[in-house]
Amino acid sequence: MGTDYVALIKLYAETPLKNRLSLYWKCQLAGWSLAALYWGYTGISGGRFNVAVGILQFVTDVAVYSLITHLYRNFARRHHWTDLEINPLLKRIIPAAFVLGFIYLVVTAAKILLFQVWFDTGPQLNGYQFIQLNGVTLFMAGIRLMSIWLLAYHLYHYAQREVKSTRENARLEIMTRDARLSNLSTQLNPHLLFNSLNTIKALVVDEPDSARRAIDLLSDLLRTGLYAGDDVLISVKEELGLVRDYLELEKLRFEERLTYQIDMDDTLASVRILRLSIQTLVENALKHGIATTKAGGLVHIQISRQEEFIQIRIQNPGRLDARIPVSGLGLANLAERLQLTFTDKASLNVTNEPEGIVSATLRIPNA
Structure with a gap:
């Protein structure tokens, strides 16, 4: 048991990271990393910049906002929002954008205030003062960011569902077509056989030699083509x-x-x-x-x-x-x-x- 566990850990460690991460997590990390890099760039261009604080800001931004959107993703999947059509989905994600925007405001404000206290990165404001100065800006930024994330996430699932539906319809259409073709081909076999038997029937009394030859030919028909396969x-x-x-x-x-x-x-x-x-x-x-x-x-x-x-x-x-x-x-x-x-x-x-x-x-x- 212990050996198997060690082997499993070793196999996981040897697996390339790109093969471990799902497309969802690749998009999560890439998207929030780009956003965090942009925020870091604005910090650098703004003048005073602390590298250590910048790195910590980048890591916490990616981790915290990925966690928020991941929790939303679990909630949406649990309530089957990814299976909804456009109109009922919009009725849910529009309020969700405001809720996530508010969560973004609270988390971002708390993170900035903590960093100000720990690293003395700006004027020491209490929570109420900070929200008065920056609350609306952060809330609108949160709504904008979360709306982009929500649209990207749900449009991806909608497109995937449409592709899957198209594939299923195509597969069913092919199966139906093949079944109809098989039935039509099978329908012709007795049709041709009965016509051939009628010919033999017309010959059997007056021309028995020709009837015997006709039976041989009918046998060849049956053997070589009529029931050769599907x-x-x-x-x-x-x-x-x-x-x-x-x-x-x-x-x-x-x-x-x-x-x-x-x-x-x-x-x-x-x-x-x-x-x-x-x-x-x-x-x-x-x-x-x-x-x-x-x-x-x-x-x-x-x-x-x-x-x-x-x-x-x-x-x-x-x-x-x-x-x-x-x-x-x-x-x-x-x-x-x-x-x-x-x-x-x-x-x-x-x-x-x-x-x-x-x-x-x-x-x-x-x-």
């Missing part, structure tokens, strides 16, 4: 692997009515994009384009770099009816995930192109 972002290469399996699966159903082409800048293979983003647009192209067009047609996927953005464009035959908004689960889900992940830096547009082509264009920042 990552919000995956590489373009991984996303296209899922899309190719899905397109091959759907081609078994549409046969010659569906052809597809993928054009991509090879340097973009490792770029990370929203999981199931291309897949959602391709699924929308088949549902609202190929499936509704008797002759079918080409689904064209283009992935390119456009300045600071990655542009993904899906084109398919069809006609977008402006009177009927395209707001199915897939596109609404994708739009919300884009907003949550990239805020206003990403965009999704579905437009009519010449010659009966519908184009869905997704632009995301190239991080």
